[in-house]
Amino acid sequence: MTHTRTERDTMGAVEVPADRYWGAQTQRSLEHFDIGRDTFVWGRPMVRGLGLLKKCAALANADLGLLDAEVGRAVVRAADEVVRGDLDDHFPLVVFQTGSGTQSNMNANEVIANRAIELLGGELGSKTPVHPNDDVNRSQSSNDTFPTAVHVAVLLELSERLHPAVDALCAALDAKADELGDVVKVGRTHLQDATPVTLRQEIGAWAAQVRDAQADVAHAGERVRALAIGGTAVGTGLNAPEAFGPLVARHLTEQTGIEFHQAGNLFVQLASHDALVAVSSALRTLAGALMKLANDVRWLASGPRTGIGELRIPENEPGSSIMPGKVNPTQSEALTMVVTRVFGNDATVGFAGTQGNFQLNVFTPVMAHAVLESIRLVADACRSFTEHCVVGLSADRDRIADHLAADLMLVTALAPHIGYDAAAAIAKQAHRDGSTLREAALASGAVTADDYDRWVDPRAMTRPD
Structure with missing residues (x-):
């Protein structure tokens, strides 16, 4: 167990790792903003994708009788270690390399070949009995393996990371809408007072919008199931048996539980990456x-x-180094900063997607990096916002009631009975005088007290006939 010491700030005691120089507020930030912590997002998902692909390629080559059985077993075993992350330290490359991803493909080939050689009792670097090109890369080219590995990585990240995080956020919003659903409050349009809504309607709209957008991501993800594997260098499939690509796709489906298939047009898969643009x-x-x-x-x-002060957010950490007792909407700020990064990544992907020249797009690594980073950041931010904001939201019912009582747009309920112009005159008079809407309505002579009380019912206004 990690040894800790107790540090304190204005919010109380915090346990800090004993071997670190930071204090209480830094520790709170570490606990409340676990977003994109593993900044090398290019690494793990892509290395895992390459490992899965190389394993399935070896299985396919073995099925076709193109790979010695003993060599094939060693390659599969080494690739499994890559998939698990046991060999991550042996993948040092960064995103900015050749646009086909050749260096990363060869990094995978070399690591798997050398590990397989070691497993078979050979000498590292000897290329015998396992050759990185002739065995690990058999029936493949970087031009079809790298985009295939990208597709595998993206779909795994979507299914294992993004969708569960978004589902949890929507579930938390649904629960909060149920918890606070009876509260009637001022609606707002143009940042101005409008007719009433309930917190159930307001919070429910947030959840519905997020779900609709999530459905778009899922729909775009369907295109990523199509794989370039089998196209080799330019899409013709040179040096790969016709059955190789479909076999690899079948093995990937079995290994991941996600359905993959070889793309119908392999030339398109190499020359463009519109599926990534769509995601x-x-x-x-x-x-x-x-x-x-x-x-x-x-x-x-x-x-x-x-x-406005109608919602109370959780008090997660002190909000100011100079203003004592201040609490800030830090989870909202972190989430919105993630959004700006995702917008920037999308600009990168959109432009890079236009750069397919003839038979190959050579911006694949940066597209992969941007999409995978966006997935990771959105997932992490959703999880953080759910745990450290949504779950702890509460309503200031007194403040909401005061605002509702002062809402001049309740006058909308009078318009069907006395006409738009007369109702507008009452609202304007109340605003000028600083009187309540009821006082101004009665003073106008257009409405009796009984009529006003019968017609102006804020709760009824949230569910019109």
């Missing part, structure tokens, strides 16, 4: 929905005394 675009839409959610929460929690 990135859908991630941008999802990020936009999250921006709406985060901004609404921090506006509604603004104050707490001189802003």
Whole structure:
């Protein structure tokens, strides 16, 4: 177990690793903002994707009788170690390399070959009895293996990381809508007072928007199931048996539980990466929905005394180094910063996707990096926002009631009975005088007290006939 020491700030005691110089507030930040912590997102998902592909390629080659059985078993075993992450330290390359990903493909070939040689009792670097090109890369080219590994990595990250995080966020919003659903409050359009809504309607709209955007991501992900494998260098399949690509796809399906298939047109898969462009675009839409959610929460929690102040956010950490007792909407701020990064990544992917020249797009690594980073950041930010904000949201019912009582747009309920112009005159008079809407309505002579009380029912206004 890690030894800790107790540090304190204005919010209480915090356990800090004993061998670290940081204090309480730094520790709180580490606990509350576990977003993109593994900044080398290019590494693990891509290395795992390459490992899975090389394993399945070896299985396919063995099925076809193209790989010695003993060599094939050693390659599969070495590739499994790559998939598990046992050999991550042996994948040092960064995203900015040749645009086909050849160096990363050969990195995988060399690591797996040398590990297989070691397993078979050979000498590292000897290329015998396992050759990185002739055995590990058999029936393949970097031009079809690298985009295939990207597709595998993206779909695994979507299914294992993004969708569960978004599902949890929507479930938390649904639960919060149920918890606070009876509260009637002022609606707002143009940042101005509008007719009433319930918190169930307001929070439910956040969840619905996020779910719709998530559905777009899932739909775009369907295109990623099509793989370039079997196209080799230019899409013709030179040096690969016709059955190789479909066999690899079948093995990948069995290994991951995600359905893959060889693309119908392999030339397209090498020369363009529109499936990645589509996923990135859908991630941008999802990020936009999250921006709406985060901004609404921090506006509604603004104050707490001189802003709207209708929602109370969790007090996770001190908000200022100079203003004692201040609490800030930090989870909203972190989430919105993630959104800006996703928008930037999408611009990169969109432009890179236009750069297919003749039979190959040579911007594949940067597209992979941008899409995988966006997936990781959105997933992490959703999880953080759920755990450290949504779950702890509460309503200031007194503040909400005061705002509702002062809402001049309740006058909308009078318009069907006395006409738009007369109702507008009452609202304007109340605003000028600083009187309540009821006082102005009765003073106008157009409405009796009984009529006003019968017609102006804020709760009924949230569910019109």
